Amino acid sequence: MTARTEQEKRFSREELGRSLLEKGCMTPAWAPAFEAVPRSAFLPDLMWPHDMETSRSAPVDRSTDPEAWQAYADSDQPIVTQWDDGTHQGTEPGTSFSSSSSMPSVVFSMLKDLDVREGHRVLEIGTGTGWNSALLAHRLGASNVVSVEVDGAVAQAGREALKRFGLPVEVVHGDGYLGFADRAPYDRIIATCGLRSIPRAWLNQMTPCGVILTPWGTYYGPSEATARLVVAEDGRSASGLFTRPVAFMRMRSQRRGWPQHSEYVPAGAMDAADVSTTTVGEDEFSSTEGFRLAGFVIGLCVDNIVHLADRKENGKRAVWFYGLSDKSWACVVFRDDRKESRVYQSGPRRLWDEVETAYRWWEGNDRPGYERFGLTVDDAGERAWLDSPDNPAALAL
Structure with a gap:
């Protein structure tokens, strides 16, 4: 076409x-x-x-x-x-x-979630073309918006476009993971790149009851959703629900390459692995592209894991799971002609057991959608939860 x-x-x-x-x-x-x-x-x-x-x-x-x-x-x-x-x-x-x-x-769905008001000061993480900054500046005034961009050429192009259009937002060439303390505090922080962990620096640069809006996901797979976190009055924590599935380029400092298969599964490892079976179906694991709700939930429940699905050949597909904190691995071989699938596992963790436990927990709770899950960030780290911070998703394990 x-x-x-x-x-x-x-x-x-x-x-x-x-x-x-x-x-x-x-x-x-x-x-x-x-x-x-x-x-x-x-x-x-x-x-x-x-x-x-x-x-x-x-x-x-x-x-x-x-x-x-x-x-x-x-x-x-x-x-x-x-x-x-x-x-x-x-x-x-x-x-x-x-x-x-x-x-x-x-863009406008996220701006709606951001809920800016007159006089608000906004920090944007990821300038890109500058269009999002310009929309914010038109509504709030250019002096109330600052944008941080990690790529020097992109930052320069965005800065020039904003000046040319008559909305001279300050564009900073730097690592958005650090925020921008020079202009803090901010009433709102919005990220236009995907994060796998939210930095403490952002909380430190926020006003009490301010809002952080960022695409967030886990290393388990690509599924991510926007987390809308409200900062506590003491500024020590932020918490809130996910609002919508999204797909953003990952923050460069949080990119992670695929594990080297041979480092996890050397020659002969399959023969020495523990073998079991599972009745969990293939559908939830057949793709590692786009937003998949089961993958999003499993990532919330199981720490330090990534998975990769092989192409299906002759009615058979292998799905691999790799531990990111050690060399634990698992493999499930799904076959069209069998209701049960064979599972191979090795290492200090039993990764498939953890994944299946999380999946069964999700099923047992009537497959709740992303909008029922939330995230809390504080000095102890990040915790995902279902419906309430008092109901952590980690209980699935």
Whole structure:
């Protein structure tokens, strides 16, 4: 499908605004910012719209096809703006996207959850194109918004776009994990990258009863949701429910490569492993892409674990689990022709036993959705819970 043909299926900017309001992604309070601050003013001439259904990106260049470029800019579609931490060259997509402009429906849903008020001071973690900063600045004033961006080139481009548009937000080139103490305290912190742990520095830079809104997940898999945490009056803790599933690029300081299989499962390890069976079905473990509720919950319940699903071949699929605190591992071999699956486990932990216990606990509680789970952050670390901080998800084990 050509870009021009795809363009015909897309909303105009006015239609997009109406759709965001009708779906409840955007509140009326944010409509003036949407109208006044177009995403197109913050996008590069060469960009790569990302198709959520096919997981493919294709280049669109404003200089060669301005109509298609504008249509994508006004669409509810994520747009990749940098590949491979800036080392990528050329027009074709790179290996891994490292900066983007999020879907407007996600942007305004998160701004709705942030619940800013007049006079609020906001710290944004992850400047990206600068569009999110500009929306905040239009509503609160540029002097009340500061943004931190880890990539120097991205920070410079965002800073220039904001100045060019007339909303000179302070853009700091630095590690957002540290926050930005020079402008603290903040009433709100919003992150536009995925976190696996929330830094104490953010709590230290917040006002009492302030709100931290961040995509959060675990290393178990890619499933993450926005955690909306309200800071306690003493500033020592923050707690709140998850609001919606999202998919963001991970904070660079919290990236983690896949475990080396051979370091966990050397030659002969399968023969020496403990062997058992399970009746848990394959569906919840067959994919390690996108948001999967069971994966999100298992990640909340089981610490220091990652999993990887092999491709299915001849009606058989192996799913591997690796411990991140030691060299424990497990493998479940699902087969289409059998109701029971064989389980192999080795190491100090029995990883599949932990995973199955968490899964059965979730089933036993009628498969609660992400919106019933929450997170508490304090001096002791992070704790996930179901319905109430008094009901920790760790009890699943």
